Amino acid sequence: MPFESSLPLVVICLLGAVVGFLVWLHVQARWLLAIAILLAAAGVGCFSVDWLVETDREYLQALLPRLARAAEKQDLGTIMAALDPDLRPLRDEAEKLLKQVKPTEVAITSVDVVLQPAKKPPEAVANLIVRVTGNVIDKGTPGTVLAGVKVLLHKNNGQWLVKDAEGEQVRPGKNR
Numbered sequence: 001m002p003f004e005s006s007l008p009l010v011v012i013c014l015l016g017a018v019v020g021f022l023v024w025l026h027v028q029a030r031w032l033l034a035i036a037i038l039l040a041a042a043g044v045g046c047f048s049v050d051w052l053v054e055t056d057r058e059y060l061q062a063l064l065p066r067l068a069r070a071a072e073k074q075d076l077g078t079i080m081a082a083l084d085p086d087l088r089p090l091r092d093e094a095e096k097l098l099k100q101v102k103p104t105e106v107a108i109t110s111v112d113v114v115l116q117p118a119k120k121p122p123e124a125v126a127n128l129i130v131r132v133t134g135n136v137i138d139k140g141t142p143g144t145v146l147a148g149v150k151v152l153l154h155k156n157n158g159q160w161l162v163k164d165a166e167g168e169q170v171r172p173g174k175n176r
Contacts, residue, residue, distance in 0.1 A: 005050065006046040006047060006049065006050035007050075009043075009046050010043045010046050010047045010050075011043075012043075013039045013040070013042045013043030013046065014039070014040065014043040016035075016036075016039040017036045017037070017039035017040035017043065018036075019036075020032055020033075020035045020036030020039060021033070021036040024036060056115055056117070056122070056124070056155070056160070057113050057115055057124075059160065060113045060115075060124055060126060060153065060160060061111055061113055063082065063160060064108060064111060064126060064128065064151070065108055066078070067079060067082055068106040068107070068108050068130070069106070071098060071103050071106045072103055072104065072105060072106050074098060074102065074103075076095060076098060079094060079098065080094070080095075082160075082161065082162055083161060083162045084154070084156065084161040084162060084163050085161075087163065087164075090162070090163075090164060090165070094165075100135065101132065101134040101135050101136055102134050102135050103132050103133065103134035104133050104134050104142070105131070105132070105133040105134075105144075106130060106131075106132050106133075107130065107131045108128055108129070108130050109129045109130070109131055109146075110127075110128060110129035111126065111127075111128055112126070112127045112128075113125070113126045114126075114127075121154050121155050121156060122154065122155040123152065123153065123154045123155075123163075124152075124153045124154075124160070125150065125151070125152055125153075126150070126151040126153065127148070127149075127150055127151075128148070128149040128150075128151065129146065129147070129148055129149075129170065130146070130147050130148075130149050130167075131144060131145070131146050131147075132144065132145050132147060145169055146169065146170050146171070146172055147167045147168065147169055147170060148167065148168055148169075148170040149165060149166070149167040150165070150166045150167075151164075151165045152164040152165070
């Protein structure tokens with residue numbers, strides 16, 4: 001579908017099919033039955049396409065929590081696979097940060113993904129609010145911090161890769 005959710009279109013089609021069928025029950029005109037069947041088929045078709053096709057935004061909104069779970073498990077391989085292999089400083093910084101913080105919990109509380117498909121290669125910016133529990137105060141003292149993270153991504157050979165990430169501590173209830 002050219003949009004994120006087909007639910008409004010599915011509901012309209014199915015409601016139209018129900019109304020068409022109810023009118024057909026009273027009028028008994030075959031064309032009303034045909035319209036009701038076509039509307040029902042269109043609704044089911046839209047739902048099926050929406051369920052089968054994953055948009056870039058949906059993919060990115062699923063990727064970021066997967067990376068958060070990988071950080072909790074300290075799964076460096078999964079995190080490195082999502083980083084652009086050409087950006088060695090970013091990869092080194094991510095590895096260093098993961099080893100230093102040793103997160104025990106990484107919870108994304110807010111996600112806003114903005115796609116820029118007109119750019120070549122396509123790019124996206126994800127603004128996140130993340131709650132991290134681990135050695136965030138210093139190397140030996142566990143604690144929890146709320147951070148605003150801006151993640152820049154680009155699509156390279158059909159795969160979305162992290163190009164850069166910037167984070168800063170935020171206060172609860174305050175907008176960044």
